[in-house]
Amino acid sequence: MQFHFNSWLVYFYFYCIFGWVFESTYVSLRTHKLTNRGFMKGPWLPLYGSGAILVLLVTLPYADHPVGVYFAGMIAATILEYITGVVMVKLFKVRYWDYSYKKIQFQGHICLSSSLAWGGLSLLMVYVIHPPIVKFIAMWNENVVNILTFIVTICMAYDFANAFREAMDLRALIIQAEELKKRMEEVVAEKREAFAETVEERREQFAQSVAESKEQLAESRERLAESLDERKEKFAETVSETRERIAESVAESKEQLAVRQQQWEKETAERQQRREEQAAERKEKRQETAAARKERIERSLAELTNASENLKKRMEEHSGQLLLHNPGASYFGMKEESGEIRRRLLERRKK
CATH class of the missing domain: 1.10.287 (Helix Hairpins)
Incomplete structure (x- = not known):
């Protein structure tokens, strides 16, 4: 069965869901609390899906050269991480992660250890994770895949629209808070x-x-x-x-x-x-x-x-989704206020 564009869309959704499972499981185990990670409410993280597709595309010419795969994936994922971080700050006035505490980092959006990890994950993706996924998806009936893809597309689009609206509402509140703080x-x-x-x-x-x-x-x-x-x-x-x-x-x-x-x-x-x-x-x-x-x-x-x-x-x-489920997240330029609101939310949850 040949997929063409549909196949890449399926891969994108698969890695969005896989990334959500990985992130939520990791953070839940670390914090000993069930945590729904991410920008959206559904079980998907678009950043992981975008990163996976980008790595797969840029490493295609180097598929037979692990060193090339490592550096190509590392550079591509680092650029994506930086652009995403900058856009999030500019558009929503929110930092979803902050590497400022790292010794070698740039503007808190990227750091050396993260970039090196992206290279390792690129090798894992190209040679270990992705081949079985291709075979697994190829086993499915094309009509079933198309129906599932359509359903996920509708659900994710609806979720993204709501998340975007809430993020813009929060942005307006953050701007008001900045003006109030200045006054x-x-x-x-x-x-x-x-x-x-x-x-x-x-x-x-x-x-x-x-x-x-x-x-x-x-x-x-x-x-x-x-x-x-x-x-x-x-x-x-x-x-x-x-x-x-x-x-x-x-x-x-x-x-x-x-x-x-x-x-x-x-x-x-x-x-x-x-x-x-x-x-x-x-x-x-x-x-x-x-x-x-x-x-x-x-x-x-x-x-x-x-x-x-x-x-x-x-x-x-x-801020429940943002601050409670993303321990490293904060409002841009308002780290103390973010910490105070996070403490309030945690106290409310305990009650």
């Missing part, structure tokens, strides 16, 4: 800035108070010096006069000095009162502005925190 960082930065400004204002107030005290002290010294000079001058003038004139001059000098002293004290009190009124007015305005700003910042933080919590709950509803 919250801006508000926190503004809060820190407001605190720094308050500290700086208090420093300025203290410096201004010290400057005013120095100014008042300088004025007092100046007045005292003027008073002493006037007294000396009056005393020098009265030495050459009679005692009566001295007494009269001294009395007049005291009277004038008292008047000047009274006038100086009045002016000083008025200046001090104006300074205090201006300082109190400035302080009141600063306090009103600072209080209003603090209230606005706190209100914004409360609103953003509430919005973030609601958004995380919505993301939980769309």
